[in-house]
Amino acid sequence: MARPRNSDKANSPPTPGLPKAPTGIPGLDEITGGGLPRGRPTLLCGSAGSGKTMMAAEFLVHGAMEFDEPGVFMMFEENAEELAQNLRSLGVDLEKLQKQKKIAVDHVHIERNEIQETGEYDLEGLFIRLGHAIDSIGAKRVVLDTIEALFSGLPNHAILRAELRRLFRWLKDRGVTAVITGERGEQSLTRFGLEEYVADCVILLDHRIVDQVSTRRLRVIKYRGTEHGTNEYPFLIGAHGISVLPITSMRLDHPASTERVSTGIDGLDDMLGGTGLFRGSSTLVSGAPGTGKSSLGASFVDAACQRGERALLFAYEESSLQVQRNMGSIGLDLGRWERSGLLHIDASRPTLHGLEQHLVHMYELVRELKPSVVVVDPISNLTMNRDDRALKPALMRLIDFLKDKGVTAVFTSLTSDLAADVADSQVGVSSLMDTWILLSNLADNGERTRTLQVLKSRGMPHSHQVREFMMGNHGLDLVDVYLAGDRVLTGTARISQVAQEQAASDLRQRDHDRRLKELASHRRAIDAQIAVLNAQIEERAGDVEFAIERERLLSDGLSARARKMAQSRDVPPPRPRAAAASEPATARKSAK
Amino acid sequence: MSTRTITAKPGRAAKAVPLSEDKPGVAEWQLRLYVAGRTAKSIAALDNLKRVCESHLAGRYTIEVIDLLVNPRLAAGDQILAVPTLVRKFPEPIRKIIGDLSNEERVLVGLDVQPLR
16 A cells, blocks of 8 residues: 555644544544544444445554554454455455564454354453453554444343443443444434444445436544534545545645646737746636647647656546547647656546546546646536536545645536536636636637636636637747727638738838838939039039139220320320220120 | 364463273364353353253363463454353264253253253
8 A cells, every 4th residue: 555645644733632543544534633532432334335344454454564563354244355365355464464463363253053042241351352362462452343243143132232232331431432333223323322332433335326327425424522523424445445525634734836837829918927837736628619728738748848857638528548549639749758657647437437436536546647737628528417416526535635635727618608607517617726717619600719718717817809710830829919990800811811911011112112212313303403403503603703704804995095095105094985985795605 | 174183282281081991082062161260151151061061062072271361362263252162072073052052951062062961
């Protein structure tokens, strides 16, 4: 029984006052707050096949192997060989324990037709046998299974009852922790009213068939002097023995990690505040058929394995190889992780067991493999729509357990395709989840589009948009939100809108280019005109200056000549008529 | 349960009463009486047993008394629960009579002995 139990033991709160003997049965010690009352008898009653003997035997074996408390198994129905066989199926070697003097077995066999009764007697023989067995190994624990067999073997019940009363008193005096099994009676807890003698602790085992699925349940009816869980708790007899499933560990004190882990889908990580889910949180992925729930789960597993973490995938719809093949089609190679041992795919049919049995199987695998990520695909299949009410407590237990172990969990859940039902049908479990991702199909305009939205995500900012969800050859991704006006577009509408806008934008760009070019050429034309005009004005200016110069030179020349002539001839100063005659010539020249 | 012969040893508080002169040790009726200490019931049982045997099986029986307080190991062998218990080891099949054997008729029925009278 190499089962890790440390956490279970750690969960049991310390109970001052009443000393207790731990049973070592996962869950039972939590319910009873540490185990059975030490040094006192406990009555274990239940109908045939409810697991009384198994539970009693486990109590003894765990005591001998783990708590260093040897035990005596006194049986009235089975013989030693049968018990050894039963225990061997759980991996316990009874013969070895007997040789190590950790367990003593005594088979009390009485045959009614071999026995004649005459006169007074008592059951001192039984006391002596038990006392001898206890002394021979220093036993601290005793199991009497099923002492009621004496009632059919011994005719005088008056003596028997007196002796039983004495026996239980004697067991208390010896200080052994005793477990007495008793067959369930019709009116009373046990057929012969053993509860009358054993008043310290009474545990009732029950085996019920509901809708063809059997569930074992356990209830602590009475536990004098200590608090205990009073609910009915399902329990199972699995490959490693009995496991009791407390609904929750009665407290709500999980560690809360602030570390974030990627979902394996970049777009989804972005929606969840950019960094993904909290480690150790629980996520519900719900959606109609074909919305990509399994792919999302597989993607999450793939991301975990890429980080080098261990992952566990419970597949209730497809076989392991089928999952690997199908996820290969979207570029997720789960096969390599499974080969490297990082990933374990546990595929089983939901109908294989009842819900509780599945749960225990999960517990065992999680304990054994210690994954950091668990994906259950899908949880809705587990109930087979038999009893939805059972799903919530079962899930609560599972979530509780996984949170306690710090495992990040993703549960997928199949919902009907009607949008109105989606919220309704998930109300039961969604409140347990930290994050709820809803996948849906939008059927519009002759096509179907997968969309994803984050309905809630505790403790982190998250996007409120509905994003389109794509499955490609290279895994999953989310398309950026496409807003056109006041609408978010998806699918073909998005693609056509993108194309339209692209075309419009191209056109605009060209128009802009054209107009700019036009402007540039216009500018060039004007520049050229300016150059011409400038050239003209330059030319004109040159002409004007030239004319002015010439005229001045001319007029200077004339006056100089006149003075010269006057000097030479000594004539009177020139007549104004001569000066006037030269003017028209200058004017004609400058006009040119 | 095998019919192994338990011979009387000192300190075992077993009292063999061989009364057969012909074949000592191999009596026709081998009886064993389990008691727990010398209580009134065990003394009465032994007295009653001796009387019945003397009356009906004279010379053909052995009685072995085993005190379980001294030999608790032996209780499991013959599946003893009640004391006193008388076990008819031989002739087979094994028969058991519990109680102080105060009712002679029932002892004879229990031992399957034909009464002489």
